[in-house]
Amino acid sequence: MGSRMELIIFLVSAVISAGLSNRIVKESIPTFPNPMLSCIMLWACGYSAATLNDSFLADLDELSDNEDDLLEADNDDAEHMEEDIDGDLADIEALNYDDLDSVSKLQKTQRFTDIMQKVEDALENGSENSTHGIVLEDDPEYQLIVDCNALSVDIENEIVIIHNFIRDKYRLKFPELESLVHHPIDYARVVKQIANEMDLTLVDLEGFLPSAIIMVVSVTASTTSGKPLPEDVLQKTIDACDRALALDSAKKKVLDFVESRMGYIAPNLSAIVGSAVAAKIIGTAGGLSALAKMPACNVQLLGAKKKNLAGFSTATSQFRVGYLEQTEIFQSTPPSLRMRACRLLASKSTLAARVDSTRGDPTGKTGRTLRAEIHKKIEKWQEPPPAKQPKPLPVPDSEPRKKRGGRRLRKMKERYAITDMRKLANRMQFGIPEESSLGDGLGEGYGMLGQAGSGKLRVSVGQSRLAAKVAKKFKDRSYGTSGATSGLTSSLAFTPVQGIELSNPQANQFGGTQSTYFSETGTFSKIKRT
């Protein structure tokens, strides 16, 4: 017995630890061969065979289906009271997955019945807008609306739980159906309609599903591996379907009520985001005055779900969008602009909520204006940029040419100007042969240079400005000789009188007693022009 138990535990843990996805885990369990299941049943002593099987399934579901866990956790608040009453039995009942009442308790709670009663009364009485004068938060109807918001969220979670229940039961009959019909309510309706019928041509699904899906469903049903359910299981499934549908209609009623009152409580806000979203936002914010005090960036996040992205980018995941993503404006915006639209929506709906909280505009005109503004802005974002006009060419030569001149240019021209000598060398006199470098007109001709009668006795070599500039540059860089001693000089001198004599070479720089042919101290000589 012990080894079998180990085997089962090993099997289950292996499936889970192998990291199989939820779907695989769920689908692999019902396909266990029956003899094996019966082995487990034999080993189980305290529980009935079916119960144990289901408790295993429930455990597996809990382990593998995180989403449901989260939802159930949300629902815990609602169920908390009852669990306390049940006390010790609660644990055992939680395992009893076979029983619908143990998985869905919402419908039996006092809170549910109270609120539903009040909602129905309010819906019957119609809107009584007599409470214009009093403070909104104290209005009992307002309180009811806040309760309704919470309840509608709970109902939604409950429907998901029941949907899981139905799927688990009905999978034996028609395993493919859950992949074909995703919506919980649709699924419940179809299950109820099909029941144990094997030939789907006899079942009229018209009105429950789109005709294309109906065709797919009936084709799949003809090849399905499912078997008809036992009578008692079928009955439970149908009951669960009924309950899901009842919850759905209750939710509709609650939402109808809330929406019908939204036009009265927050006319401007609901003009922008729609009454359903307005109801949710107000409910989550904790009241209209709380919403009015909230900054717009927080309004944007109201109702945002924590998402596990598993390492994927947040760029397209609509990561930071709450209930505002359900608004008609958001949905009609192209995805690339949705984040911007969402920010805009949040800011405008905050403004509207502030107007509403002071009952500044009961007609909702402000809200409609804001809505029109939002629409206009989003449309403007989508406009293409203005077309580029061809730029006309400028008139040719219309502007005077830019000339760089002035002192700088004059200096440069001076520096590179032709010298007097060159000018003379380039000129010839009539009837007088020029002298040339090699004589007899051979070689380079000297032109009028050095000829008598040129009118000038001596051509002065004007100091070239370029040369002056270069000289200055070289001096600045102090190439070697600027006042330094030669490398050959030494302060040691041998004299016949005293042997070694120390002398300062700098001292007789301008002296001349010790100067040799190569000056020891001299720099390049500079001849001053007179």
Next chain:
Amino acid sequence: MSYLLPHLHSGWAVDQAILAEEERLVLIRFGHDWDETCMQMDEVLASVAETLKNFAVIYLVDITEVPDFNTMYELYDPSTIMFFFRNKHIMIDLGTGNNNKINWAMKDKQEFIDIVETVYRGARKGRGLVIAPKDYSTKYRY
């Protein structure tokens, strides 16, 4: 593309257009809108009209509708372009031998703009004949 450019429907209108324009070059295309060569030319003219509008204005004249200039300017080609500046006809040496006009369809926009700019420069300096930046003697024929 001729529908994008202004047409002149009488000899008087042509005269006025040439006379009235003080600062800009006046380009006149003589021909027919339905003519193949004219269509090609008009395509280029229409596309550069906006670019050149600061120093040139382009008009189209139908030589059947307005036959007044046919003998004076010897308009017998399918498409003829002539330049005028301050009521003076500006000749242009294109290397083709006919210095009075461009009598074929130019397909390159930039070449055409270059020619117009050159004509404008020359005309502003008072020249009656300008030399085109490119020689069209062989290009045109072959």
